[in-house]
Amino acid sequence: MNNEHIAKLRLFNRFYTSVIGLLDKQYLNSEFSLTEVRILYELAHHPEGMTATELVEMLGLDKGYLSRMLQAFEKKKLIAKRQSSADKRAFFLSLSTEGNKLFAGLNDASQQQASDLLSSLGDAKAAELIGHMDAIRNIFENLTINKK
Amino acid sequence: MNNEHIAKLRLFNRFYTSVIGLLDKQYLNSEFSLTEVRILYELAHHPEGMTATELVEMLGLDKGYLSRMLQAFEKKKLIAKRQSSADKRAFFLSLSTEGNKLFAGLNDASQQQASDLLSSLGDAKAAELIGHMDAIRNIFENLTINKK
DNA sequence: AATTATTGGTTGCTTTTGTCAACTATATAA
DNA sequence: TTATATAGTTGACAAAAGCAACCAATAATT
Numbered sequence: 001m002n003n004e005h006i007a008k009l010r011l012f013n014r015f016y017t018s019v020i021g022l023l024d025k026q027y028l029n030s031e032f033s034l035t036e037v038r039i040l041y042e043l044a045h046h047p048e049g050m051t052a053t054e055l056v057e058m059l060g061l062d063k064g065y066l067s068r069m070l071q072a073f074e075k076k077k078l079i080a081k082r083q084s085s086a087d088k089r090a091f092f093l094s095l096s097t098e099g100n101k102l103f104a105g106l107n108d109a110s111q112q113q114a115s116d117l118l119s120s121l122g123d124a125k126a127a128e129l130i131g132h133m134d135a136i137r138n139i140f141e142n143l144t145i146n147k148k
Numbered sequence: 149m150n151n152e153h154i155a156k157l158r159l160f161n162r163f164y165t166s167v168i169g170l171l172d173k174q175y176l177n178s179e180f181s182l183t184e185v186r187i188l189y190e191l192a193h194h195p196e197g198m199t200a201t202e203l204v205e206m207l208g209l210d211k212g213y214l215s216r217m218l219q220a221f222e223k224k225k226l227i228a229k230r231q232s233s234a235d236k237r238a239f240f241l242s243l244s245t246e247g248n249k250l251f252a253g254l255n256d257a258s259q260q261q262a263s264d265l266l267s268s269l270g271d272a273k274a275a276e277l278i279g280h281m282d283a284i285r286n287i288f289e290n291l292t293i294n295k296k
Numbered sequence: 297a298a299t300t301a302t303t304g305g306t307t308g309c310t311t312t313t314g315t316c317a318a319c320t321a322t323a324t325a326a
Numbered sequence: 327t328t329a330t331a332t333a334g335t336t337g338a339c340a341a342a343a344g345c346a347a348c349c350a351a352t353a354a355t356t
Contacts, residue, residue, distance in 0.1 A: 002266070002271070002274070002275075005266055005274055005278045006259060006262045006263050006266060008278045008281060008282060009262045009265070009266060009277070009278060009281065010258065010259070010262050012278075012281035012282075012284070012285060013168055013171060013262075015285055015288075016164055016168065016284075017168055019161075019288065020161055020165055020168070023161060033312080033313075035313080035314090051333075051334095052333070052334060053332085053333060053334080061314090062314065062315055062316080063333080063334070063335090064314090064315075064316080064317090064334090064335075064336075064337095065313075065314055065315075066334090067334060067336080068336090070334095071335090084333095087322075087323070087332090088321080088322060088323085088333095089320095089321065089322050089323075089332070089334065090322095090332090090333055090334080091333085091334080111154060111158070114154045114157045114158050114161075115149055115154050117157070118149075118150070118153055118157060119149060120291060121287065121291060123150070125287055125290075126150070126153055127150075127153070128283070128287065129157070129284060129287050130153045130156045130157060130160075132280040132281075132283045132284050133156060133157065133160035133280075133284070134156060134160075135276070135280045136160070136164075136277060136280050136281070136284075137159070137160060137163055139269065139273055139276065139277050139280075140163075140167065142273075143265075143268060181341085181342075183342080183343090199304075199305095200305065201303080201305080204304095209343085210343065210344055211304080211305070211306090212305090212306075212307075212308095212343090212344075212346090213342075213343055213344070214305095215305060215306055215307080216307090218305095219306090232304095235303090235304075235351075235352070236350085236351060236352085237303070237304040237305065237350065237351050238303090238305080238351095239304085297356100298355100298356085299354100299355080299356075300353100300355070300356090301352100301353080301354070301355085302351100302352080302353070302354085303350100303352070303353085304349105304350090304351080304352095305348105305349090305351105306347105306348080306349080306350105307346105307347085307348075307349100308346090308347085308348100309344105309345085309346090309347100310343100310344080310345080310346105311342100311343080311344075311345095312341100312342080312343070313340100313341080313342070313343085314339100314341075314342085315338105315339080315340075315341090316337105316338085316340095317337090317338090317339105318335105318336085318337085318338100319334105319335080319336075319337100320333100320334090320335080320336100321332100321333085321334090321335105322332080322333080322334105323330100323331080323332070324329100324330080324331070325328100325329080325330070325331090326327095326328080326329075326330090
């Protein structure tokens with residue numbers, strides 16, 4: 001057990017928490033909360049539709065809370081609900097045309113932000129950064145796979 | 149502008165958000181919120197004392213909100229307030245003996261958690277991971293310095 | 297010195313976010 | 327057929343956070 005390593009891991013976590021917090025602030029001047037954006041994100045990436053229960057599982061939300069947020073999305077015409085024929089309690093949710101358009105806008109802003117960050121680093125440093133990030137993801141992913 | 153890089157940066161941010169979320173969950177079975185822990189953390193690392201205004205600036209909190217949280221800490225005897233002689237409006241805040249003890253406990257748990265993660269990776273992978281993390285911090289830090 | 301503006305912190309009020317339990321309707325198992 | 331579980335909704339509530347008014351002390355302006 002290496003104490004230096006432990007300290008650095010914790011330091012990185014604190015550090016990156018603030019990086020992410022900074023980047024997420026952008027969303028906060030959109031009319032949506034972070035949680036709402038996460039929901040839109042999931043829906044955008046499951047165009048075939050997904051149920052509220054699936055969203056609850058993926059995002060770790062309370063189902064009552066989610067239910068209300070979905071109602072708000074519906075009122076704004078951002079999502080479409082299609083009742084499952086196999087299970088009439090369940091509904092397949094997906095972004096409406098408007099919802100997709102709106103999400104595309106949020107996505108563009110996030111894309112732009114990432115792009116700005118990278119270009120302020122310059123090509124060489126940016127490539128380095130991404131290399132480190134890929135490596136970290138890789139290490140963590142092997143970890144979770146091995147734990148199964 | 150490299151689209152692949154942008155996508156990977158965003159992927160990493162999402163990925164690491166969930167990593168941090170997982171690690172932070174530990175605190176959530178402590179009696180303190182994440183924000184409260186951050187306050188305790190800052191106080192623990194400024195044993196000479198710091199003012200509420202400094203905390204507000206460092207943590208980006210609302211001062212009213214902070215004021216109440218500090219009151220709660222006081223009621224629990226976790227912090228000590230010493231009025232500034234130079235500016236009688238201001239108070240130097242620090243952890244009490246009890247507060248330090250409590251924070252030490254939280255800190256141990258977090259330390260243990262980090263330790264567990266690293267040892268499940270094994271020495272070689274752990275060293276690699278830390279190397280990547282240091283490199284990332286370094287890249288970002290040069291960025292903010294240059295921006296001044 | 298007297299007046300004005302600013303600052304550190306507190307308080308009341310409100311909004312946002314999230315949790316919990318009860319409930320309806322459907323589906324599955326015994 | 328009865329019991330049990332599940333998908334989603336609703337009501338009530340609690341926790342987290344933000345906003346603005348305010349008091350007391352300090353700093354700046356005249």
